[in-house]
Amino acid sequence: ITTDGTNLYVTDSGNNTIRKIVIATGVVSTLAGAGTAGSANGTGIAAMFSVPRGITTDGTNLYVADQSNNTIRKIVITTGVVSTLAGTAGTTGSADGTGLAATFNFPSSITSDGAKLYVTDSNNFTIRQIQ
Numbered sequence: 001i002t003t004d005g006t007n008l009y010v011t012d013s014g015n016n017t018i019r020k021i022v023i024a025t026g027v028v029s030t031l032a033g034a035g036t037a038g039s040a041n042g043t044g045i046a047a048m049f050s051v052p053r054g055i056t057t058d059g060t061n062l063y064v065a066d067q068s069n070n071t072i073r074k075i076v077i078t079t080g081v082v083s084t085l086a087g088t089a090g091t092t093g094s095a096d097g098t099g100l101a102a103t104f105n106f107p108s109s110i111t112s113d114g115a116k117l118y119v120t121d122s123n124n125f126t127i128r129q130i131q
Contacts, residue, residue, distance in 0.1 A: 002057045004077070009062055011052040018052060018064060018075060031062075032075050032082050039069045039089030047082035049073065050089075054109035054120070063117055065107040072107060072119060072130060086130055094124040104128070 001010050008021040009031065017033030030045060038048030050068035057063070062075040063085065071087035086102045093103030105123035112118070117130040 002055050002062070004057055004059055009055055009057065011055045011064060013051050013053060013067075016049045016052065018049070018055070018062065031077075032080050037068065039066075039071070039084075041083050043082070044080040047075075047080075054107070054111075056110050056112050056117070058112055058114065063110055063112065065110045065119055067106050067108055067122075070104040070107065072104070072110065072117070092123075094121070094126070096128075102128075102130075 010019045012019045015035050016037050018031045019028055020031040021028050032044055032047045034045050034048050037050040040048040049066050052064045053067040054065035064073040066073045069089040070092050071089055072085045073082055074085045075082050087104045088100050091103055092105045095103040104121050107119045108122045109120035119128040121128045
């Protein structure tokens, strides 16, 4: 779970979606994800996740550890556009690299210091940094 101060953003792992909760009203909506497992980039419900776990924000974007896809995904909050920031769906590994050249093995948690992302790469027993 993460917040921008107005909304909460939650990884709904079992439903393969990212949910938005308006703090003031409690209204829940689906920001991204089709509800079935997959790895498609796209906007809103056209995008697909596979067991999204960790989530963080920089206030403009959400960053999601998409665990079963072994990827790190980026969601533009204002548009709901989802793209793959790092890793390749269906590829497991521990390679450092840029974008799709990096590989993960069950990334589960993610946070930011405002400049870099830090990912818990669970099955590799490592903390990975994304610049």
